[in-house]
Amino acid sequence: MAKMNFGGVEENVVTREEFPLAKAQETLKDETIAVLGYGVQGPGQALNLRDNGFNVIVGQRKNSKSWDKAVADGWVPGETLFELEEACEKATIIQYLLSDAGQISLWPTVKKHLTPGKALYFSHGFAVTYKERTGIIPPEDVDVILVAPKGSGTSLRRMFLEGRGLNSSFAIFQDATGKAKDRVVALGIGVGSGYLFETTFKREVYSDLTGERGTLMGAIQGIFAAQYEVLRKNGHTPSEAFNETVEELTQSLMPLVAENGMDWMYANCSTTAQRGALDWWKKFRDATQPVFEELYSEVAAGNEAQRSIDSNSKSDYRVKLEGELKELHDSEMWKAGATVRQLRPENNG
Numbered sequence: 470m471a472k473m474n475f476g477g478v479e480e481n482v483v484t485r486e487e488f489p490l491a492k493a494q495e496t497l498k499d500e501t502i503a504v505l506g507y508g509v510q511g512p513g514q515a516l517n518l519r520d521n522g523f524n525v526i527v528g529q530r531k532n533s534k535s536w537d538k539a540v541a542d543g544w545v546p547g548e549t550l551f552e553l554e555e556a557c558e559k560a561t562i563i564q565y566l567l568s569d570a571g572q573i574s575l576w577p578t579v580k581k582h583l584t585p586g587k588a589l590y591f592s593h594g595f596a597v598t599y600k601e602r603t604g605i606i607p608p609e610d611v612d613v614i615l616v617a618p619k620g621s622g623t624s625l626r627r628m629f630l631e632g633r634g635l636n637s638s639f640a641i642f643q644d645a646t647g648k649a650k651d652r653v654v655a656l657g658i659g660v661g662s663g664y665l666f667e668t669t670f671k672r673e674v675y676s677d678l679t680g681e682r683g684t685l686m687g688a689i690q691g692i693f694a695a696q697y698e699v700l701r702k703n704g705h706t707p708s709e710a711f712n713e714t715v716e717e718l719t720q721s722l723m724p725l726v727a728e729n730g731m732d733w734m735y736a737n738c739s740t741t742a743q744r745g746a747l748d749w750w751k752k753f754r755d756a757t758q759p760v761f762e763e764l765y766s767e768v769a770a771g772n773e774a775q776r777s778i779d780s781n782s783k784s785d786y787r788v789k790l791e792g793e794l795k796e797l798h799d800s801e802m803w804k805a806g807a808t809v810r811q812l813r814p815e816n817n818g
């Protein structure tokens with residue numbers, strides 16, 4: 470494992486140079502990897518593993534949309550696509566990629582097939598870290614490992630097809646066979662990770678829940694909405710408000726930030742923008758920091774996990790969710806966004 474310096478802090482990372490695909494293939498040559506669940510991560514990881522030459526099968530409920538999607542992606546019923554229990558039986562490595570709530574209900578079935586020496590793989594530290602709430606306590610004689618791609622399964626697949634790689638974290642909760650480290654790193658390379666950084670199940674779930682509720686999705690939508698509303702209230706058109714809040718960020722500035730960092734962006738805008746951004750960023754940091762503190766403590770207390778488990782297990786969960794998503798979809802800001810996206814020359818022919 471290479472030690473790399475991240476802004477003055479040394480961390481362990483695994484790169485593709487250090488652990489090439491050929492080594493990953495050799496490590497897992499006698500394994501049958503069953504990817505359970507074909508939602509968002511399932512397809513990304515299963516297809517990348519298949520294209521990378523691993524022995525991989527998919528387990529999914531029959532008569533479901535995800536089953537049909539798996540068939541459309543070339544998984545063959547009875548050969549590489551099975552009902553969940555049959556896939557568990559055939560697997561030496563079970564990649565548990567059902568929704569976090571779905572993992573709770575299927576657990577008794579999965580546990581039954583976790584015979585000594587198998588590996589149980591997660592892409593989230595949720596099930597094991599919050600075991601008192603999920604009831605997921607793996608037997609002691611199996612490896613329990615994690616590769617958590619830091620992004621959507623959609624991006625994992627897209628970036629793989631573009632010859633790029635999404636970064637993932639990896640962790641070992643339990644090394645029963647003495648092979649857990651090689652297995653987890655080989656799987657991380659196999660699913661198409663750019664590089665792998667080391668974590669624990671607990672640190673993965675605390676940071677992931679914070680990130681998705683924070684700057685990755687929750688906080689950013691909140692900041693978008695606040696700025697858009699202020700601009701609209703002050704007489705700006707939807708076009709102007711949307712362009713100045715979202716479109717410029719995603720189309721112009723974020724690709725540059727991705728390439729070079731926000732420090733570079735600050736050094737490469739107008740002196741007017743530079744002055745203002747330098748003067749205002751700390752005010753935004755100070756205003757939001759208490760919310761982030763509250764968020765992190767709710768995550769660490771397990772309350773966020775419990776809320777997610779509870780809401781997912783309600784019978785009207787789907788109906789309520791659709792209502793909430795519709796509210797966002799029907800908001801003026803995102804309707805304006807749909808029109809703006811349509812007007813991108815590459816989208817309007």
Ligand SMILES: NC(=O)c1ccc[n+]([C@@H]2O[C@H](COP(=O)([O-])OP(=O)(O)OC[C@H]3O[C@@H](n4cnc5c(N)ncnc54)[C@H](O)[C@@H]3O)[C@@H](O)[C@H]2O)c1
Pocket residue numbers: 505506507508509510511529530533535565566567568569570571572574575592593595617618619620621622623
């Ligand atoms: N969505 C992402 O891009 C992403 C990114 C990183 C990590 N993860 C993690 O990966 C795992 C999978 O997440 P996902 O978003 O792909 O899941 P998902 O919500 O898309 O669901 C995956 C599959 O679970 C099946 N499922 C749900 N409940 C079930 C049940 N009770 N019985 C049988 N099958 C059931 C669904 O049919 C679906 O095919 C989770 O642990 C998640 O936290 C997801």
Ligand SMILES: CC(C)(O)[C@@H](O)C(=O)O
Pocket residue numbers: 619620621622677681685
């Ligand atoms: C894609 C995300 C937000 O990073 C993931 O954590 C998820 O739960 O979907």
Ligand SMILES: [Mg+2]
Pocket residue numbers: 677678681
């Ligand atoms: Mg997440």
Ligand SMILES: [Mg+2]
Pocket residue numbers: 618619620677681
């Ligand atoms: Mg995440």
